[in-house]
Amino acid sequence: MKDLFYNLLIPFSNRVAAFSSSKLRVLAYHTIDDPYLFEKQLKYLKSSYKVIGIFELEQFLFDGADLPKNAVLITFDDGDLSVLDFGLPLLKKYNMPSVMFVITGLIDSKKTFWCRWVELAIQNQGKSYAEARVVVNRLKKMDNEERVAYLNKLEPIVSKQLTRNDILKMHSEKMFVGNHTHTHPMVDKCTSEELQGELKTSKDSFKNWGLPGYQIFAYPNGNWDAKSEKILIDNEIKMAFLFDHQLNKKDVNPMRISRIRVNSDTKLHEFKVKVSGLHSKLMKFKENIT
Template identity: 35%
Template sequence: MNPELRATLAGLYQRCDAWQGADALLRRSPAQLWFRHRARSRLAVLGYHGIEDRSSFEAHLDRLCDRSAPVSLRQVEEAARGGPPLPPRAVLVTFDDGDVSVHRDALPALKARGIPAVCFVVAGLVGTDTPFWWDEVEQLARAGGTTDLVPPAAPELLPHTLKLLPERRRREALRQLRDSARTPVARKPQLTEVQLRELAAGGVDIGNHTLTHPCLDRCDDRQVRAEVLDAHRLLTDCLGRPPTAFAYPNGNTDARVHRLLGEAGYRSGFLYNHRLAHPGARHPLRIDRLVVSTRASADRLETILSGLHSTVFALARGAARAAVRSAQAIRRTS
């Protein structure tokens, strides 16, 4: 994917929250009724990150208790491998990256309602105060940091542009940004081993989200192996048992990763493609997930759970791709 198209799509994702006014119309449309009926037999795997709005997140959980059937990772893994089917309107709550707010805010809310969940952790950050690299890139850019390895981009879009680079060049771009920024970025406390064990004891399974969160399809063979297996060892040592679930950073899959996960005994792998899942219909290491924020309104959550939001967003994404390609063709012929 070229940088211009990538930046356009990233901007579309970031502006998605601005569509909240249209969500009420979508939720009350005839299409929502049809999509909700269709979604009854599918699995909604909600992919959160941190808890930006605790009260809104708690409202999400209350809605899941009232109108859905929260299920555990074990139930999903069994269903994905031909075991007992999931109940109608099944939903699995997941978190990517392992932000400390999952322990501070999500854990007590989940425990109070008896809802299981999964937290996919960037293992190399556990017990450190190192910020997530994409947050650091944006902050460095805002502090005047530059790199000559990608075209200039707005600070909020620069992390998306860096994801297009081979992993070694991405790390070099980050070094350039650090060297040229006027000030270093603020440190960020990460989850500790004690907190990971408390999450696991509280009903939140801990999954592997690699060692440092690169795009695995941009890594060489040695990097892929280290990112998957070194993280696996760290999490196994911390938890006293190996993780069984893996989430692909940025949703980028790779045949080498699938092979390593199979050899290491993983039972599930999760994408980030904003689709409802069909346990048992696809490979267990390629389970679809829905993109959701704790800031999402009640209307937005309903259209996400039904799959209507996925369809509308896919249409908007297709239109954005077509617009960029059309502009590129005009420039080439002018």
Template identity: 30%
Template structure:
């Protein structure tokens, strides 16, 4: 979901990425971490030079950056289907050299309108994790509603910024959070704007991508709650409803799931039980790290969307992880 960050830290990250690649750490990492892979998590995309109308622009990567990253990956990496990656690891086998998988969360129209033409041109497979209520039109993404309502003057308690408001809301039990969001939306007298970037893809667009053979669809709940803030029955309903809607609209059984928000505290042992009950083969977090046979298939790591080609290279090659391992951290 949301990766709010300061432009300053992104600039530092970009410089560090370039330095790592120039110093040859990326090449070294590719050798040392052979047999492991990397998965990238994108959300929406935005056309260059067009105002998004949302405050959390980091959620919608600029199209030119996305294209440049994909071109680099197509040239230098083995971009494979996420499900295939999970199957190889399930057999206890090493991944092919330079294995990378691409994913998108939520189901934005921009995935189809801007991202799909790039993926099709380059022949890159991807998995899109759908919040099915977002596509159905009965559950707008609550964090996007908060973004837009605050831009229109709404306030959440004593919080002053979108980052503070989201941090506060994410800690609440799901039904309390929904009530706060409902009050916020009602407090804005004008009807809520619906910026272009917030639109969901249609089921027809999803079907077209599926029929093209490059795009798989996974589950991401129906109304995008943080699952650990829900009781187990609500969790079961969210996970089942989502799988039912994907099956009904696309005629395919989803095999991969992405946790909303995706942090280590955003799901519970019960969540993993329900996912297995529903038939999921793998589940994906937003915790950074390499994908390898040692990982629990229901708690797999993913990296956030890189904001430059250099950052993509330093991330997927494993250069960032290698440096962290050298420093004694956990990769």
């Protein structure tokens, strides 16, 4: 049913794509669960769009350079190992640049990304995944101090994380390493001091690694507010990415760059509709189309 739905939308999405060829599209992935479909997506992007890197976007935003028509930037959030293992080799194969937004406090650690940590801990108590997600979503709405207090009471769960060498490898292979805070708090639930602390520690991490990505930021969970944006600007962040499932307008604000949500296992028809921008338009009318 879902396949048929997206199939029917293809002619319309082609028209939307052609009509909005001058708009920047930024794709937001998290993990590479299906390398086979991900490769199909990359082949499609290669044939129908122009994949750009962060430096081309920077020159467009700050130096008055033109963007190529049908420009797409590929991004990943959270530093999942599957992106290094399965995504990077494919991006390399098709010679495509990309951006990985890392949670700096996880690099070279054995910690578990907190959303995953809560999911595992709750399921270890015999609850279902759905029940665990309810708790994660509740934590996302709490004041940061309260969320941290909850996490401090959980049993630690060990995970394998990206190492410094991994991110240096990514950087050398055209996967730019950007900033996704130090611990992935919801920035709109942080006090000014908490957010400044996050930025300071992530800045130190980038400095230690000798990488330039501190100033290129993605909002955890896409949570944006005006107060946080001001703090980011005051702390030298010059580009910030949202998670709002929209294309960018021509006069894109560098501190509010829209991104389209996609997954590596999104089937090609659905992927085409999402990248075109048609899905974003439909979402405005109907929240439930996934």
